[in-house]
Amino acid sequence: MKQFGAFVKKEFAHVFRDRRTLLILFGMPIMQILIFGFALSNEIKNTQLVVIDKAKDQASHKLINRIDASSYFEVSNIMLEEKDIEEVFEKGKLKLVLIIPAEFNLMLAHDKKASVQLIADASDPNTANLLKNYLAAILQDYQAELNGIGNGIGTESINIVPQTRMLYNPQLRSAHNFVPGVMALVLMLVCVMMTAITIVREKETGTMEVLLISPFKPWLVIIAKAVPYLVLSLVNVTTIVLLSVFVLQLPVNGSLFLLFAESTLFIITCLGIGIFISIKTNSQLIAMLISLIGMLLPTILFSGFMFPLENMPAVLQWIANIIPARWYYVIVKSVMIKGLGFSAIYLETLALVVIAAFFYALSIKNFKVRLA
Amino acid sequence: MRTLLFLLQKEFKQIYRYKAMVRIIIGMPIMQLLLLPLAADYEIKNINLAVVDNDHSTYSQQLVSTIIGSGYFRLAEYNQSYKKSLKLIESDKADLILEIPEGFERNLVRENKDQVLVAVNAINGTKANIGASYLNNIIKNYNQSLRMKLVTSNQGNQAIAIDLVNSNWYNPEMDYKSFMVPGILALLVTIIGGFLAALNIVREKEIGTIEQINVTPVRKSYFILGKLIPFWVIGNVVFTIGLVLSWLVYGIVPAGNLLVLYSFIWVYLLAVLGLGLLISTYCETQQQAMFINFFFIMIFILLGGLFTSIDSMPGWAKIIARINPVSYIIDVFRMIILKGSGFKDILPHIGIISFMALLLNSWAIKNYRKTS
Amino acid sequence: MKEEVIITEGLTKKFGNFTAVDNITFTVNKGEIFGFLGANGAGKTTAMRMLCGLSKPTSGKATVAGIDVYSQAEKIKSNIGYMSQKFSLYEDLTVLENIKFFGGIYKLSDSRIKTKSEELVHRLSLEPQANKLVGSLPQGWKQKLAFSVAILHEPKIVFLDEPTGGVDPLARRQFWDLIYEAAGNGITIFITTHYMDEAEYCNRLSIMVDGRIEALDSPGALKQKYEAANMDEVFYRLARGAKRAE
Numbered sequence: 001m002k003q004f005g006a007f008v009k010k011e012f013a014h015v016f017r018d019r020r021t022l023l024i025l026f027g028m029p030i031m032q033i034l035i036f037g038f039a040l041s042n043e044i045k046n047t048q049l050v051v052i053d054k055a056k057d058q059a060s061h062k063l064i065n066r067i068d069a070s071s072y073f074e075v076s077n078i079m080l081e082e083k084d085i086e087e088v089f090e091k092g093k094l095k096l097v098l099i100i101p102a103e104f105n106l107m108l109a110h111d112k113k114a115s116v117q118l119i120a121d122a123s124d125p126n127t128a129n130l131l132k133n134y135l136a137a138i139l140q141d142y143q144a145e146l147n148g149i150g151n152g153i154g155t156e157s158i159n160i161v162p163q164t165r166m167l168y169n170p171q172l173r174s175a176h177n178f179v180p181g182v183m184a185l186v187l188m189l190v191c192v193m194m195t196a197i198t199i200v201r202e203k204e205t206g207t208m209e210v211l212l213i214s215p216f217k218p219w220l221v222i223i224a225k226a227v228p229y230l231v232l233s234l235v236n237v238t239t240i241v242l243l244s245v246f247v248l249q250l251p252v253n254g255s256l257f258l259l260f261a262e263s264t265l266f267i268i269t270c271l272g273i274g275i276f277i278s279i280k281t282n283s284q285l286i287a288m289l290i291s292l293i294g295m296l297l298p299t300i301l302f303s304g305f306m307f308p309l310e311n312m313p314a315v316l317q318w319i320a321n322i323i324p325a326r327w328y329y330v331i332v333k334s335v336m337i338k339g340l341g342f343s344a345i346y347l348e349t350l351a352l353v354v355i356a357a358f359f360y361a362l363s364i365k366n367f368k369v370r371l372a
Numbered sequence: 373m374r375t376l377l378f379l380l381q382k383e384f385k386q387i388y389r390y391k392a393m394v395r396i397i398i399g400m401p402i403m404q405l406l407l408l409p410l411a412a413d414y415e416i417k418n419i420n421l422a423v424v425d426n427d428h429s430t431y432s433q434q435l436v437s438t439i440i441g442s443g444y445f446r447l448a449e450y451n452q453s454y455k456k457s458l459k460l461i462e463s464d465k466a467d468l469i470l471e472i473p474e475g476f477e478r479n480l481v482r483e484n485k486d487q488v489l490v491a492v493n494a495i496n497g498t499k500a501n502i503g504a505s506y507l508n509n510i511i512k513n514y515n516q517s518l519r520m521k522l523v524t525s526n527q528g529n530q531a532i533a534i535d536l537v538n539s540n541w542y543n544p545e546m547d548y549k550s551f552m553v554p555g556i557l558a559l560l561v562t563i564i565g566g567f568l569a570a571l572n573i574v575r576e577k578e579i580g581t582i583e584q585i586n587v588t589p590v591r592k593s594y595f596i597l598g599k600l601i602p603f604w605v606i607g608n609v610v611f612t613i614g615l616v617l618s619w620l621v622y623g624i625v626p627a628g629n630l631l632v633l634y635s636f637i638w639v640y641l642l643a644v645l646g647l648g649l650l651i652s653t654y655c656e657t658q659q660q661a662m663f664i665n666f667f668f669i670m671i672f673i674l675l676g677g678l679f680t681s682i683d684s685m686p687g688w689a690k691i692i693a694r695i696n697p698v699s700y701i702i703d704v705f706r707m708i709i710l711k712g713s714g715f716k717d718i719l720p721h722i723g724i725i726s727f728m729a730l731l732l733n734s735w736a737i738k739n740y741r742k743t744s
Numbered sequence: 745m746k747e748e749v750i751i752t753e754g755l756t757k758k759f760g761n762f763t764a765v766d767n768i769t770f771t772v773n774k775g776e777i778f779g780f781l782g783a784n785g786a787g788k789t790t791a792m793r794m795l796c797g798l799s800k801p802t803s804g805k806a807t808v809a810g811i812d813v814y815s816q817a818e819k820i821k822s823n824i825g826y827m828s829q830k831f832s833l834y835e836d837l838t839v840l841e842n843i844k845f846f847g848g849i850y851k852l853s854d855s856r857i858k859t860k861s862e863e864l865v866h867r868l869s870l871e872p873q874a875n876k877l878v879g880s881l882p883q884g885w886k887q888k889l890a891f892s893v894a895i896l897h898e899p900k901i902v903f904l905d906e907p908t909g910g911v912d913p914l915a916r917r918q919f920w921d922l923i924y925e926a927a928g929n930g931i932t933i934f935i936t937t938h939y940m941d942e943a944e945y946c947n948r949l950s951i952m953v954d955g956r957i958e959a960l961d962s963p964g965a966l967k968q969k970y971e972a973a974n975m976d977e978v979f980y981r982l983a984r985g986a987k988r989a990e
C-alpha cells in the first residue's frame with residue numbers, strides 16, 4: 001500500500017508540473033458549462049414570420065396581433081408576394097410564411113371554417129416542426145376565443161379548467177435539461193482522453209517499461225496513474241456543481257453526497273474506458289483519434305440530452321446503453337433537479353457498475369496478454 | 373516551389389505508412405455516418421400521459437378517450453393514484469399526468485364547471501410546453517363539444533374552426549435524415565480536419581524531428597503548406613466518401629450544383645485546418661493541442677446550429693455563431709443540398725470563410741517560429 | 745592566418761531568471777574539430793542551439809560562418825548542418841526517402857540528390873537497407889546515417905550534439921572515421937560528447953561548467969595545465985566544482 005502511495009504521488013507530481021495542461025483541464029469544463037448552459041436551448045424565440053395577408057380585415061388583424069404578441073414569433077413587416085417566397089428561402093434569411101386567405105372574416109362568420117396556409121422552410125425539419133407546433137397552439141387559442149370559451153369565468157356554459165403544474169422546472173428553463181447533459185458529456189470525454197493519453201504517452205517515451213519491471217503489480221501501476229485524474233475530475237464536478245447552482249441557478253434538490261458518490265462512480269467508469277483504450281493502442285495519436293473522432297459525436301447523440309432516446313431505432317438504443325454519459329445524465333437530473341433518492345436511480349447506478357466492471361476486466365485481461 | 377513538393381512527398385508517405393491512422397480517419401466517419409443520423413430525431417411524438425381518473429364517470433371517460441384519440445398522446449398508465457403516476461414521471465416513463473377529480477361529472481352538470489390537474493415534467497421545457505398546450509387545447513375542444521351538445525337546440529350554433537394547412541418546402545416528408553446526414557458529414561469533416569492538423573506539428577515537436585526542419589533554410593510558409601495540403605486532400609476524400617454514402621444509403625442527392633458544393637468545402641477545409649495548425653503552433657505537447665482543439669470543436673459543434681437552432685440562442689451566442697465556421701457549413705449544406713441554392717446565394721458564406729482561412733493560416737505561419 | 749568560422753563574445757541565454765549559458769566567449773577555426781564538453785545541464789545544447797539559429801540569445805555577440813545570429817538566423821541555416829541530441833531523422837521514412845527529403849529541403853538538384861544518395865548508401869554499406877524504414881535500423885547505423893544526411897548539402901560547419909550516445913564502440917570508431925573524413929574535406933566540426941576518449945580526438949576542447957567556459961585548449965595542453973594523466977581527470981577536476989546538480 002505504501003508503494004501504491006508512492007506511485008500515486010509521482011503521478012500527481014507529473015500532473016501538477018505541467019501547469020499549462022492543468023489550466024486547460026480545469027478551465028475548459030468551466031467555460032464549456034457556462035457557454036452551453038446559457039446558449040443551448042430548444043426553445044426558439046422571436047422567429048421572423050412574414051404574413052401575406054390577403055384579407056386585411058378585422059379577423060386577420062386580430063390573428064396577426066395574437067401571433068406577434070407571442071414570444072415565439074415576430075411578425076415581420078416585409079412585404080412579400082407569394083411568387084417571391086422561393087427566392088427568399090433560398091437566400092436562407094427567412095423560414096416561415098403565413099398566408100391568410102382573402103375574405104377571412106367572412107369565411108369565419110358564414111362558413112364557420114377557414115384555412116390559413118403555413119409555408120415553412122423544412123430543410124431543418126426539427127426546427128420547422130417546432131415552429132409549426134407553436135403556431136398551431138396559437139391558432140387553437142384564437143379559435144377558442146372566437147368560440148367564446150377562452151376565459152371561461154362567469155360564463156354559463158360548461159367549462160373544464162385545466163390547472164397546469166410544471167414540475168421541477170416551473171419557468172421552463174432550458175438549462176435544467178442541458179446542464180446535466182453537458183456535464184455528463186464534458187466529464188466523460190475529458191476523463192477518457194486524459195487517461196488514455198497519459199498512459200500511452202508513457203508507453204511512447206518508454207518510461208512505462210521501467211514501471212512495469214518494478215516489483216509492483218503491473219495493473220496497479222495503471223490504476224495509480226488514474227488516481228490523480230479521479231481527483232482532478234472530482235474537482236471539476238465540484239466547480240461545475242457550484243457554477244450550476246450559483247451562476248446558472250439550477251437547484252440541488254437531492255442529496256449532494258449522493259450526487260458526488262454517483263459522480264465518482266461515473267468518473268471511475270470513464271477512466272476505465274480511457275485505460276482500456278490506452279492498453280489497446282501504442283501511440284498518443286491513435287489514442288486521441290479513438291477517444292475524439294471515435295467518441296465525440298456518438299457521446300453527444302447517445303447521451304440522450306439532445307435527442308430523445310425513445311425515438312431511436314432499437315439497435316441505437318442498445319449502443320446508447322454502453323455509453324456511461326447516458327446513465328449519468330439521468331442520474332444528475334434525478335438527484336439534482338428532481339430531488340430523488342438512491343432508490344430511484346439504482347438501475348442507472350447498476351448500469352454504470354456493469355460498464356465499469358466490463359472495461360476494467362477487459363483491460364486487465366488484455367494487459368496480461370501483453371506481458372506474456 | 374520545388375521544396376514544397378519535397379515536403380508534400382514526405383507528408384503523404386508518412387500518412388500512407390501510418391495505416392492505423394488512415395483506417396481510423398476513413399473508417400470512423402463511415403461508421404458514424406451510417407449510424408448517427410438515425411439517432412438525431414427530436415420530433416416530439418409519443419408524449420406519454422398518465423391518467424388518474426378519480427371519477428370514473430361517462431364524462432371523465434369521454435374526456436380521456438378524446439385525448440387519446442387525438443393521436444398526440446400515448447397512455448402510459450391509467451387509474452393509479454397521483455402518487456404512483458408521479459413515480460412514472462420520476463423514472464421518465466411518463467411526461468404528463470392528468471388528474472380528474474372525484475365528482476367531476478356531478479360538478480360539471482350542477483355547476484357547469486370543474487378543474488382538472490395537468491402536471492408536466494418540465495425538465496425538457498420544449499416537450500413540456502408542447503405537451504401541455506396540446507392537452508389544454510384538447511380539453512378546450514372537449515368543452516366546446518360538451519357545450520354544443522347542451523345548447524344545440526338553441527341556435528344550431530356551429531363551432532368555428534381554423535384549419536392550418538402546412539406546406540413544408542424542400543423536405544415535404546419532414547424527413548429529418550435529409551437534414552441530419554449532411555449535417556453530421558459536415559461535423560465529421562470538421563473534426564477530422566481540425567484534429568489532424570492540430571496534432572501533426574506538435575507531434576513532430578514531441579518526437580524532435582521539427583528541430584531538424586527548423587535548422588534548414590526551408591521557408592515557414594512552405595512548411596505550413598506542406599502540412600496543410602495533405603490534410604486538405606484527406607478532408608476532400610472523407611467528404612466525397614460521405615457524399616457517396618449519403619446517396620447510396622439515404623438517397624440524398626444535392627439539389628444544387630456539385631461544383632458549388634465542392635468550392636465551398638475547399639475553402640472551408642482551409643479554414644478548419646488553419647485553426648488546427650494555429651493551435652499546434654502554440655502548443656508544446658499533443659495533449660495540450662488536443663484539449664484546446666477539443667474545446668473549440670465542442671463549441672463549434674454544439675453552437676453550430678445543427679443540434680439546436682441558432683435562432684434559439686441568446687445574442688452573444690449568435691455572435692459566436694457568426695465566427696463559427698461550422699454554422700456556415702451547416703447553413704451552406706442546407707442551402708445547396710436541400711434547397712438547391714446557387715453560387716450567388718452562398719457567396720457571402722464563401723467570402724467570410726475565405727477570410728477566416730486567410731487569417732488563420734497567415735497567423736499560423738507567423739506564429740510558427742523556427743527560432744525560439 | 746586562420747579563418748575563424750564561429751566567433752562568440754559574451755554570449756548569454758537566460759530562461760526566466762535562470763542563466764543557462766553565461767557569458768561565453770570563444771572562437772572556432774575553419775576545418776577544426778572542436779569539442780564542447782561539460783556535465784549534464786552545463787548548457788551545451790543551449791549554446792549550440794543559439795549558434796544554429798534555433799534559439800535567440802539573450803545577450804552577447806555571435807557570428808557563424810561570418811553571419812550574425814541575431815539578424816540573419818535564416819541565412820546561417822544554409823551554411824550549417826545539425827544533428828540534434830534527440831534522434832532527428834524520420835523513422836517512418838526509408839533511408840533513401842530521408843536522404844531525398846533533406847536533399848530537397850536544402851535545394852540540391854535532382855541529379856545531385858541521386859548521386860549523393862548512391863554515394864552515401866555505398867559509403868555506409870547500407871545497400872541492403874536502402875529501402876528499409878529508418879526506425880528499423882540499429883542505433884549505430886541510424887547515427888551514422890543522420891550524420892551523413894547532416895552534411896549532405898556540404899555545409900561549412902556541422903554541429904553534432906552527443907552524436908554517439910548509445911552507440912557501440914565499433915560503430916563509434918566508424919562514426920569518428922566519418923568525422924575525420926568530413927573534417928578533411930574542410931567541414932568544421934562542432935561536437936559535444938560525454939566520452940573522454942572522443943574528447944582526445946578533438947583538435948581543441950572547451951569545458952563548460954554551470955553555463956560558463958572554464959577551460960579551452962588542446963587536449964594535450966589541458967592535461968598539462970591540470971597535471972592530469974588523461975582527459976577524465978581534467979573533466980573531474982573542473983566538473984566537481986559545478987553547483988548545478990544534474
Ligand SMILES: Nc1ncnc2c1ncn2[C@@H]1O[C@H](COP(=O)(O)OP(=O)(O)OP(=O)(O)O)[C@@H](O)[C@H]1O
Nearest residue numbers: 759762764782783784785786787788789790791829
Ligand atoms: N527551454 C528551456 N527553458 C528553461 N530551462 C531550460 C530550457 N532549455 C534548457 N534549460 C535548462 O538549461 C540548462 C542547460 O541545458 P542544456 O540542455 O543546454 O544542457 P546540456 O549541457 O546540453 O546537458 P546534457 O549533457 O544533459 O545534454 C539545464 O538546466 C536545462 O534545464
Ligand SMILES: [Mg+2]
Nearest residue numbers: 788789790829
Ligand atoms: Mg544537451
